[in-house]
Amino acid sequence: QEEAQAIDQELFTEYKFSVDQLMELAGLSCATAIAKAYPPSSFTSQPSVLVVCGPGNNGGDGLVCARHLKMFGYQPTVHYPKRPSKPLFEGLTTQCEKMGIPFLPEFPTEAAFIDELYGLVVDAIFGFSFKGAVREPFGSILSTLERVTVPIASIDIPSGWDVEKGKADGLQPDMLISLTAPKKAAMHFAGRYHFLGGRFVPPALQEKYALNLPPYPDTDCVLQL
């Protein structure tokens, strides 16, 4: 977890990347990975996707992902219960709203409702900075998601998992999109699809932290691990 935070810090302070730039590339990777694993034609009816966004940067990644999913022909719906009052997140929210992406005011109370309405759930609740106890409303949301039968795609870390040790009785996503590099928790991932995204790490940083990332295929922004 510390290493991931150190890499991020260097990208922002030394390389002068903005959070907006990296979040856009990260969210685009997530949407691209989802489109490769679950193309719109693979859905039983409409390609409807529920994107659950948490209160931090992972939620921001989810908002970007939702917007690109819309461009790729999906029908995303967002649930974003706790919104930071920062221009970045307000901007991302507006971009989604103006593209006709609905925002649910309430989270579905039953897993069965989610299974009926959506073919896929994107978990953009907590990321690699997550520490400590899960605060409401996310505790209830995660309990419901644990009972959902449609596939779940988690962004960077399955929400609720310990960033290094995982969580055996927690969320079991079908897809994990590791951003920049896989985190320790990824070792406990047991789903079908593990993708790497966030193709922006300069070669010098990769060497410095001995990331040993496999090469991405030509100009793709995702790599299936």
Next chain:
Amino acid sequence: LPQAFPLPSLPRKAPTVLVVCGPAQNGAIGLVCARHLRIFDYEPTIFYPKRSPDPLYRDFTTQCEKMDIPFLSYVQLINDAYNAVVDAVLGAEAEVGEGREPCAAILATLKHIRIPIVSLDVPSGWDAESGSSGGISPDVLVSLAAPKECARRFLGRQHFVAGRFLPYDVQKKFELNPPEYPGTECVVAL
């Protein structure tokens, strides 16, 4: 660029590309392009004679510098050193006219090179609406968001549209009718 000039097809041993960046937004797009070319394993070199004071564009410059992309103080021997040139000098907002060093100088040089030119959005020095004879002749044009009027005069080999971010209602409102992008691609050949 990789679609028009894939790595295995390049004539020179090293996948070198010269990216010429102007002082405004088109130049900034060139800086971002250079960074991604580096990630795609090309060897970009940047010529950015008149740098913008805009903090966002200054950060783009830092990102490139920190990725070991060289910035030239002058250009020479373009035909010998590079496989292709990315023209990110002037965009659709530029005024037509003579002068405006150092853009005029570099554009005069680019008119005479023999290696392919890839122009971003508008061939630099062309009038955005009517085009221009006597200006540079790019091999490849990458129209951003939607083709500009002057694209009708484009005579090069390949025309791409890139910048897959226009919401549908903006497309409809301005009657843009962009082509369908395949799958998750952010570039489409016209």
